[in-house]
Amino acid sequence: MNFLQLLFIEFNRMKWFLLMLVIVVFGAQFFLSMITPGRLVRDIQLDRISAYETYNFSIVLASDYYLFTVLIPTIVIFVYVAIIWYRDWLGKGTYMQRLLTLPIRRMIIFYAKLTTIVLVALLFIALHSLLLPLQQLTFAAMLPDQFYSGNANVITLIQMSFLEVFYWHNLIDFIYVFLISITLISLMFTGVLIERAYRYVGLVMNASIVIVLFVLYIQLIEASMSFYSHEMMWMISGIIVILLTVSLVVSSLLLTKRMSA
Amino acid sequence: MIELKNVTKRYGRKRVMNDISFTVDAGEITCLIGLNGAGKTTLLKAIMNLTPSQGRITVDGKKVTSKTYQDMVFVPDVLPMPRNMSIQECLDFMNHFYKKWDEKAANELLQFFQLKKEERLRGLSKGYLMRVNLLLGIASGCKYLLMDEPLSGIDILTRERISELLTSEYVDKKAILFTTHEIAEIETIIDRAVFMKDGMIVSDYYVETLREQEQKSLLDKMREVYV
Structure with a gap:
């Protein structure tokens, strides 16, 4: 119970930051899913790419911008590994003094922080796997039918892109x-x-x-x-x-x- | 009883606590007095195991472990809680961890300190944060209360309230060890004064004895020790 209480407080402390990160990352991914079809059509009109081929969502996943939207939370989570400790020492409240003098084994603090980081990482992966089909649908809705090769299997999409690193x-x-x-x-x-x-x-x-x-x-x-x-x-x-x-x-x-x- | 035997701490070559031995007894208010850098705060932190030190520190005859913290609470000079919490959340937090949490005392002290449960810490002044700090410490139900500069940098009204609290029934059977610079205000409150200088205890007096036998005030004694 002590562990859960500390875990709850860790999440409570980062809830707004986490929410903002989720909105920015997944908002950017949906935005990319919406604007990529327009760019494709423009490139076809300018004869930069073939008008006789069809395209699917993998073109969005292959873009550097999409890679960037995945790198941002990855880097943020890595930075947060340090922040989750240092803010308790260096913040206004010196909360570490309270944590270290609680009548609990001090390693519970360690486990609570470790679990927070793992859960945040899993949360991003879970949310991404849920939103990926919706991103594909958004892409399909914005691209004229004659250029769309149809919905691809999400697992295939993941396996064909850099996202494979994050999935098992x-x-x-x-x-x-x-x-x-x-x-x-x-x-x-x-x-x-x-x-x-x-x-x-x-x-x-x-x-x-x-x-x-x-x-x-x-x-x-x-x-x-x-x-x-x-x-x-x-x-x-x-x-x-x-x-x-x-x-x-x-x-x-x-x-x-x-x-x- | 909190007992220190030959407690020493070094920062590099400098000794910030030098062979300190003394006890803190139940029902007594002991004040650590000293100029800046005398080692008062370091001593409190060493007792709380918030800084490593050499020597022997025991509480009721046992070494300080996580279980000891059910009986011993630290009230530092800044409230050690995240500022996004409300007072109610702080109370719930402490209630969760301290088995002897005194809900009745917490509610009475909320009124005594004129605090509103729903207020967030980030909106409170330093004086009010110290009020919350003390409330959490006293309502924790711990019999040993270690306070670092509870009277420094806060308004006169809060100082009066805290002084009043330290003579109230809430702290009757507790052992209180605190540091301060505000000698004049605490003279009538404390039982015992321990003077520290350069990491050492230079003198240790019961205030009543000092007054009756030597006819000196705490301030007189302080001048004697430091000037």
Whole structure:
């Protein structure tokens, strides 16, 4: 219950910001779905593209602008990973003093913030998957029938575009992506806590950790040429579990023994 | 009882708390007095485990853990709640986490401090934020109340209200440890004055003893210690 209460407060604090982001991102995507048909027709009239071919929604997904609308929330969520902690230290209220002195295990604060970030990311993916068919319908409604090749299967549209990165094909895939995301966020949280505990020295420690992780990543890429894909998957899963465990243990120690507010 | 034994804290080479040992007893109002940078706030934070320190700090004979916070609450100089919350939301928040939350005291203190539940924190002045801060601390039901500069930078009316509160039944059986610069106003309120200088406790007096035996006021003693 304590966890849910903190989770509720995290969402309550960001609700207007989240709503604004949803409106901007999905508004921009619908806007692109509306104006792309007009551009297509103009290009056909100017003989820039063939008038004898037909087009579908994948042309919108392939545009740089659409990529941009997906990159914005991705970057914002990554930045928010840091903001979700720092605003509690640096904000007007020094809310961190209250959080750290609540009669609960301090790691509950960590889990509540981690869950907030994961849920926000899942919310965007869920909303996008729901709105994608509507965006396709908007595109179809704005494009003259003779140029429209018909509605494509949403899954096919996703698989044929960069969006594939954000979606998964089966449960194993989902668990895999989910674990990687949680580990990444957890490591970033640990980085914030290291900086908060050791300040300038913490920044140096964080830079060292980033270098080690980068070397590990390069080694994995090189290893992928010598191992089968299922062997690589097990290897990466093992590394992820180790990293996540280390991140949680270190964060717990920092929160209980080294934190200042 | 809160007990500190040889508590030390360093920032680099500088010692901001130097071998501090003392106790805070139930039913007493203890005031930490000192000039800026004496280490008063750091000491409160060390007790609350809000800053790492060396030495031994116990509350009722046990080390400070998350369970200790059911009995010990911190009232910092700035209300530590998000400013988008309303007073009602703050009360609900504290009620959720503190098992001994005193709803009756909370409602009475709302009236005493002339606060409206529906008001948002961002619309309140510093004085009113301190009123909310104290309300949350006292109604938490904790027996140890640690307050950092509750009288600084606020209007005279709020100061009067807070002084009145500190002599009321709400804090009767609580142990209160607070820091202040406002010596004149607290002289009649506190039981004990602990003077700090350069991270050390330089003297520790019961105010009544000071008055009766040495015939000195707190201000006289402060001049003696610091000038």
